[in-house]
Amino acid sequence: MGIIQRLDEQLSNMIAAGEVIERPMAVVKELVENALDAKARFIEVKITQGGIESIEVMDDGIGMDPSDAQLAFERHTTSKITSKEQLFAPEFLGFRGEALPSIASVSDVVLKTSKDEVGTFVHIAYGKIMQVRPHSSSTGTHIRIEGLFRKTPARFKHLKSANYEAALIIDLLEKFSLSRPDVAFKLSDETKILLNTSGTNQMLEVLASSFGNRIARLAHEFTLKDYDFTIQGVWVDPQEHRSNNKGILIFINNRIVRSWYLQKAIVEAYLPYIPAHRYPVCVINLKMDAHLVDVNVHPSKWEVRLSKEQQAFYLILDGLSKQLREFV
Structure with missing residues (x-):
């Protein structure tokens, strides 16, 4: 009998997470890209302890219907690519269908999303689906990540201080705001607002927010x-x-x-x-x-x-x- 075995889905996701999700900043990047792909005009990010303890991303994008809200956590599922031609010329920031399952395999995730009148609540803890139910919410998506790498100590120990991780996230959101001055971004931590842009498409205004x-x-x-x-x-x-x-x-x-x-x-x-x-x-x-x-x-x-x-x-x-x- 051969010794090569097929990895189970959860382990495959954890390996993929090592490529895609290296630290809290990478989580924020993937979630903000998803929000932009969902045509959000306002994106708010909240972090606790530099994102090590928790990350929240809220947007006013188109949201997901109940079936998509669950399917989004399966690897290589995407609404953005339907052919090999699109893979090599994607019109979206995120498209591989790896980010959400990778994040969910190494953290505790709560997703609240709504596309129409009925929204969906999904709770996944370190790759295991805990709860899926209808949820009343406004159009858009609210996702909360807690305990990143808490159950993978080898990765957790490579994270730096909360201030260092927060600085990386601030730098990332400044870049997002400069790439999309037509979108309003807000970033805050436990005590203060770290970045706040108007989304009025005024490049110099955004530059002032980022560089002074x-x-x-x-x-x-x-x-x-x-x-x-x-x-x-x-x-x-x-x-x-x-x-x-x-x-x-x-x-x-x-x-x-x-x-x-x-x-x-x-x-x-x-x-x-x-x-x-x-x-x-x-x-x-x-x-x-x-x-x-x-x-x-x-x-x-x-x-x-x-x-x-x-x-x-x-x-x-x-x-x-x-x-x-x-x-x-």
Whole structure:
């Protein structure tokens, strides 16, 4: 008899969670992406002990009907992909059908959601369904996560302090608000509001919330276009430079991404104007046909590949260089 065995569903979910869910910030990322995909215009996040103790995400999106509310916790179930073509050109931020089952396998989850008049309440504790029942609630979704990694000590011990984990979540929500200034975001902890944006689509207003009023006063909005790309963003006067690259934010089709190559284009445009080994403050959002970007590089979806990356590089470099020459 062979010794290879098929893993049960709960263990498979826990392994997937190791790829997708590394810390509280990753939970918030997945849940906020789901809220944005559900066309939410207001998203509120509440954290306790930096998300280690609890995370709540509430939105006014389209919500889920009773059958979808349960199916959402099964792996590889999604409302966003119906063909292999869509997998390689997704129009949504989250689409693999791994996030919710992964989260539910390593935490205690309560979901309240409503699409029509009758809502649904789902309670899952560390992969086990505890309760499913009708629930009266307004349209949208409210999900509460407690005890993340409490039953997986090997992962729990790698979490940092509550302040450190909270700082990562603040940074993430600031990025979400800059990628979607048309959506109102609110983030709070046990004692105070950490971020609050209006959702009025005023980029400089959101920039002030994230980087401060001084940065917003030195900021300039711009748009660059060619046949394949439209780039909207904000560049900040070179007099405001930093010791690290955290002031450079890149979004692709509103998705938060990490791209050292495109970041290099921004840095090179600023080279004549800032001291060596310093970095500018600049935010860009590249819009393109979904078929030009591959988001299937890693389950976390931080990394992407562009099929015309060099073209995008020079559009940024040349366009931003021209902007700086004219205004500086």
